[in-house]
Amino acid sequence: MKKSASVALGLVTVLAAARAQRVADPCDPATFNAKVCKAAVGGGAYCSRGARIATNYSQSYPYYYDQYRSYTAQGGAVIASPAELCPGHLIHGGFGATGLHHGAGSRAGS
Amino acid sequence: MRRVVSTPRDHWQSRVEAAGLTWYGSYWDESAFYELTAADVDALESATNELAAMTLRAAQHAIDNKLYAQMGIPANAIPLIEASWEAEPPSLYGRFDLAFDGAGPPKLLEYNADTPTSLLEASVVQWYWLQDVFPSGDQFNSIHERLIARWQALREYLPGAHVDFCSIDDAEDGMTVTYLRDTAEQAGLTAGMFPVDEIGWDGANFCAPGGRPLGAVFKLYPWEWMVREEFGAHLGRDRTLWMEPPWKMLLSNKGILPVLWELYPNHPNLLEARFNEPGAMTAWVRKPLLGREGANVTLHGPGLDLETEGEYGAEGFIFQELAPLGHCVIGSWVVGHEEDPACGIGVRESESPIITNTSRFIPHRTA
Numbered sequence: 214m215k216k217s218a219s220v221a222l223g224l225v226t227v228l229a230a231a232r233a234q235r236v237a238d239p240c241d242p243a244t245f246n247a248k249v250c251k252a253a254v255g256g257g258a259y260c261s262r263g264a265r266i267a268t269n270y271s272q273s274y275p276y277y278y279d280q281y282r283s284y285t286a287q288g289g290a291v292i293a294s295p296a297e298l299c300p301g302h303l304i305h306g307g308f309g310a311t312g313l314h315h316g317a318g319s320r321a322g323s
Numbered sequence: 324m325r326r327v328v329s330t331p332r333d334h335w336q337s338r339v340e341a342a343g344l345t346w347y348g349s350y351w352d353e354s355a356f357y358e359l360t361a362a363d364v365d366a367l368e369s370a371t372n373e374l375a376a377m378t379l380r381a382a383q384h385a386i387d388n389k390l391y392a393q394m395g396i397p398a399n400a401i402p403l404i405e406a407s408w409e410a411e412p413p414s415l416y417g418r419f420d421l422a423f424d425g426a427g428p429p430k431l432l433e434y435n436a437d438t439p440t441s442l443l444e445a446s447v448v449q450w451y452w453l454q455d456v457f458p459s460g461d462q463f464n465s466i467h468e469r470l471i472a473r474w475q476a477l478r479e480y481l482p483g484a485h486v487d488f489c490s491i492d493d494a495e496d497g498m499t500v501t502y503l504r505d506t507a508e509q510a511g512l513t514a515g516m517f518p519v520d521e522i523g524w525d526g527a528n529f530c531a532p533g534g535r536p537l538g539a540v541f542k543l544y545p546w547e548w549m550v551r552e553e554f555g556a557h558l559g560r561d562r563t564l565w566m567e568p569p570w571k572m573l574l575s576n577k578g579i580l581p582v583l584w585e586l587y588p589n590h591p592n593l594l595e596a597r598f599n600e601p602g603a604m605t606a607w608v609r610k611p612l613l614g615r616e617g618a619n620v621t622l623h624g625p626g627l628d629l630e631t632e633g634e635y636g637a638e639g640f641i642f643q644e645l646a647p648l649g650h651c652v653i654g655s656w657v658v659g660h661e662e663d664p665a666c667g668i669g670v671r672e673s674e675s676p677i678i679t680n681t682s683r684f685i686p687h688r689t690a
Contacts, residue, residue: 260526302525303534307554308544309520312491318440318499318543319418319575319615 237261237294240270240277242284244294250277260297324363324425326651326685328355332455342448343502346494351444352683353452357651357670358690363425364463370429370592371419371655371665377590378434379660381582382408382573393598394578395612395638400550403559403569412568413477414660415503415541416442416470421592421653422646428591429653430646431583433610436574437567438545440495441654441684442466443502445669449686460688464667467506469658474510476659482538482564484512487531489519490543500543507541519544524554528561539564546572547613577610577641595644606645611635617682629675650674651685 239249239259253259254274258267270277285291331353332338339347359367385394386408391401418439421429446466453462478484488504490496504514519542521532528536540563542549549555550572558569573579580596587593601607606624611633614620618633624645651672657664673682 297526303523303530304525305523305532306520307524307557308522308542308549308552309491309518310552311548312493312519312544318438318490318496319435319545 237292239294240268240280241294242277242281242289243291245277245281245284245291246293246296247278247281249294249296250274259294260302261294262297324357324359324423326355327358329353329456332452338451338455339448342451343443343498344448345498350681350684351448352672352685353456355685356452356456357685357687359463359687360425360690363423364689367421367423367429367463367653367655367668368665370421370431371657372663374419374431374434374592375417375657375660375664377583377587378436378574378579381579381586382570384586385573385579385582386570390578390582393639394573394576396547396572396576397550399555399558400546400569400572403550404572406559407568408570412564412566413480413539414567414571415473415477415658417567417571417574417657417660418442419655419657421655422594423653424647424651427647429655430594431580431592432594432643432646432652433577434574434579435654436571438543438575439654439656440499440543441669441671442499442656444684445654445656445667446470447502449669449684452686453688457688462667462688466656466658466667469666470503470506471510473658474507474512478510478512480539480564481512485514486512486539486541486566487515487517487537488541488543489517489522491520492518496543500541503541522554524557529554529557529563536561537563539566541566545575545615547576577612577614578639580643581641594646597642599640599642601642604642604644607642608645609640609642611640612638652682 237244239246239253249259251274253268254270254277258265260266335353336347339351344351386405396404416439417434417436419434420432422432423429446464450462450464453460486507488500490500500516504516507514515531517532522537523530523532523534525534530536542565546569550558578598581598584593584596595604609621611619614633614635617631619635620631622629622645651670654669654671655665656667658666668687670685670687671682672685
């Protein structure tokens with residue numbers, strides 16, 4: 214019988230922390246995200262945890278998709294990497310679509 | 324209150340255009356004016372001040388009783404509304420539309436609390452008309468001075484004492500925000516201006532087109548559209564101070580009318596209003612909760628059935644007692660929403676009992 218007041222976890226903790234910190238590759242079968250992977254293969258980068266990660270994928274997108282399908286067919290679990298926007302990358306046009314063909318002010322309506 | 328036929332000024336088109344009203348067409352009409360007595364002005368001013376206070380209580384009631392679904396407000400807007408109501412961020416202005424003929428008390432038709440226009444013509448253009456036609460005359464109109472004073476009072480809330488102004492690329496909306504920008508600059512603030520579709524998102528902040536994170540933004544763009552658009556998912560994730568604030572969504576919604584009637588039944592400045600069905604009303608107006616510019620409005624009464632076209636109504640309707648309305652509506656302006664915010668009026672006229680965005684603006688003077 215093992216009796217101890219506390220069990221210190223050294224390496225396990227370090228490995229667990231490292232895994233939690235690991236940048237989620239959107240083309241990795243275990244963290245596959247189709248939209249982000251496709252953009253990363255085409256654009257040579259993706260963003261994770263606020264950082265821009267440069268990539269050098271050797272294959273085209275269908276290859277990674279097939280890898281992902283094989284992985285899930287074998288019962289592999291997937292936690293899709295989140296779609297993130299790279300710092301300094303600005304997107305526009307997210308407001309204004311509804312008002313494209315209207316005035317947006319209210320002059321009347323009574 | 325009486326309507327007086329008048330001779331338009333020579334070259335009136337260039338006069339109103341010089342004041343910024345570039346879309347005058349048949350909209351600006353100085354072939355007549357309205358003359359109001361001091362009693363008329365008192366009635367409009369006191370009704371507007373009272374309605375402003377009542378609508379704040381109605382907003383609190385809507386929040387306390389979670390009336391969001393009934394008012395057609397989507398789930399993602401609720402935390403924005405509640406957080407802004409608690410934080411009390413600044414608001415600038417609003418316009419109560421009132422049925423009024425000088426005989427009975429003013430009756431509230433609706434409250435344009437989020438994106439009211441016809442501001443420039445009420446604040447500036449009709450004042451210039453008065454100076455030309457009745458140089459020693461007066462008007463119920465201190466809108467311009469009150470806007471400047473309001474910006475000065477808001478200065479401490481605006482990061483860097485700076486405001487960015489946004490609207491769609493449209494003559495009227497663009498000129499309205501240009502005018503508001505002018506009043507902000509006269510109040511000592513700095514300002515920028517760009518189309519609403521050029522607002523950017525950098526993953527953490529809403530940004531000006533060049534990438535500068537936004538501080539305070541006056542947007543002439545309805546909240547009910549913003550929360551449903553692509554960037555709606557980012558609202559509340561950054562520190563942008565939006566004006567008008569999100570809680571104004573409750574007041575610009577026609578659903579506030581039945582809420583007011585429930586809280587203040589038979590109030591002299593209210594018309595009976597109900598959600599979804601007319602109840603015992605025999606003469607009523609059906610309005611979409613999120614309707615704009617008189618679209619999809621149905622009028623029903625003895626010998627009267629009228630309907631306007633449009634694209635609203637899927638969100639639900641309210642029914643409101645038909646006002647004993649001539650064919651004119653008073654747009655009664657408030658600046659701020661605290662004590663006694665009423666500060667002036669504009670008068671709109673229509674051939675039809677439904678006032679739409681093409682209904683004429685008629686200047687006024689006080690007797």
